[in-house]
Amino acid sequence: MFRQDFPILSRKIYGHQLVYLDNAATTQKPRTVIDAMTDEYLNVNANVHRGVHYLSQQATELMEQARETVRAFLGARSTSEIIFTRGTTESINLVAASFGQAFMSECDEIILTEMEHHSNIVPWQLLRTRARIIIKVCPITDDGHLDLEALSRLFTSRTRLLACTAVSNVLGTVNPLDAIINMAHDHDVPVLVDAAQAAPHIPIDVQSLDVDFLAFSGHKIYGPTGIGVLYGKEALLQQMPPFMGGGEMIGRVSFEHTTFNELPYKFEAGTPDYVACTGLARALDYVTDIGLDNIAAHEHDLVTYAIQRLREIPDMRIFGPSTAGVISFLVGNIHHLDLGTLLDRLGIAVRTGHHCAEPLMHRLGIEGTVRASFALYNTRAEVDTLVAAIERVRKMF
Numbered sequence: 001m002f003r004q005d006f007p008i009l010s011r012k013i014y015g016h017q018l019v020y021l022d023n024a025a026t027t028q029k030p031r032t033v034i035d036a037m038t039d040e041y042l043n044v045n046a047n048v049h050r051g052v053h054y055l056s057q058q059a060t061e062l063m064e065q066a067r068e069t070v071r072a073f074l075g076a077r078s079t080s081e082i083i084f085t086r087g088t089t090e091s092i093n094l095v096a097a098s099f100g101q102a103f104m105s106e107c108d109e110i111i112l113t114e115m116e117h118h119s120n121i122v123p124w125q126l127l128r129t130r131a132r133i134i135i136k137v138c139p140i141t142d143d144g145h146l147d148l149e150a151l152s153r154l155f156t157s158r159t160r161l162l163a164c165t166a167v168s169n170v171l172g173t174v175n176p177l178d179a180i181i182n183m184a185h186d187h188d189v190p191v192l193v194d195a196a197q198a199a200p201h202i203p204i205d206v207q208s209l210d211v212d213f214l215a216f217s218g219h220k221i222y223g224p225t226g227i228g229v230l231y232g233k234e235a236l237l238q239q240m241p242p243f244m245g246g247g248e249m250i251g252r253v254s255f256e257h258t259t260f261n262e263l264p265y266k267f268e269a270g271t272p273d274y275v276a277c278t279g280l281a282r283a284l285d286y287v288t289d290i291g292l293d294n295i296a297a298h299e300h301d302l303v304t305y306a307i308q309r310l311r312e313i314p315d316m317r318i319f320g321p322s323t324a325g326v327i328s329f330l331v332g333n334i335h336h337l338d339l340g341t342l343l344d345r346l347g348i349a350v351r352t353g354h355h356c357a358e359p360l361m362h363r364l365g366i367e368g369t370v371r372a373s374f375a376l377y378n379t380r381a382e383v384d385t386l387v388a389a390i391e392r393v394r395k396m397f
């Protein structure tokens, strides 16, 4: 399905047809995204927002159209709520720094979960060092779901934010955002959702979710690297100080006093990656044209088939419910790195290691896994290739 849209998929690796199963790390790019960006560099390029000249205005228009595309994709109320960042990591750092400064002080609490990516842990630890906040952690159950009972007991009068992932990049768990957000709001606690692994697989509507902040990365949803999004409710963003200072984010500047630009520009210091904004918008259009529901159905079929086939392999251990495009596994005593390296020699790209989720690895009592992650262009035949290759490696050990 759609494979011809992705030029890289025809590559051969060590003489084998590439089987790309590292989509949770980054997805491949359709030609339409590459063409849109090439066209902008070839025909439009000029710095945005500042110029009176034709090209600058055209580039600005493209960037603001991209913002509107993101707004529509997320179902946000206004483009004031759509901030372009370098990716999920920067989006979360922005909230940690700025929300932290505005709303959190010594002994205030944030709730995270045991299945967070490092990018939703470390920014809060940096804030903890600066502001002496307290980090509380919601545990997971043995089958890889959030323990909602335990979560409900973590809220106190000092809880200022709940920050959790929508989909685990290791376990493929899809967290029940509605229930989590309702629970937090019952305690008057806003919620930040890390949608890095959700956006490419699950339709998101920030207004019906009533989520307060939501972050995702362009490169995981068929868009370019170096661009991502922070959605934030306008009422909160208005009260938050800038994250970085520089051009673009100011109103007037003197050495005595500086005023800040309106939303969303207050949070976009410096020259943005406006060409990547165009690329991201084209990627979202691409996904929307195919339909996220259709993509989800295709990936569900693939993952179900893959789990069934992988379970045929003796000594196979699969971690977590693997619901959204991600399957983490280990085979017997074979080290994940050895398995990944040998699969690579057969042209199969999987990821190995802790997947930037070391606390989760500690919880699971392992050092790492092999992770196969799927996208709209993967096929059942590729699953068969993966399974045959694992069998071949297993027999070598």
Ligand code: PMP
Pocket: 024, 025, 086, 087, 088, 089, 090, 117, 119, 120, 165, 167, 168, 169, 194, 196, 197, 217, 356
């Ligand atoms: N959160 C999750 C759940 C992720 O899987 C990732 C990427 N592996 C990130 C955050 C960080 O995304 P980025 O590196 O694009 O900022």
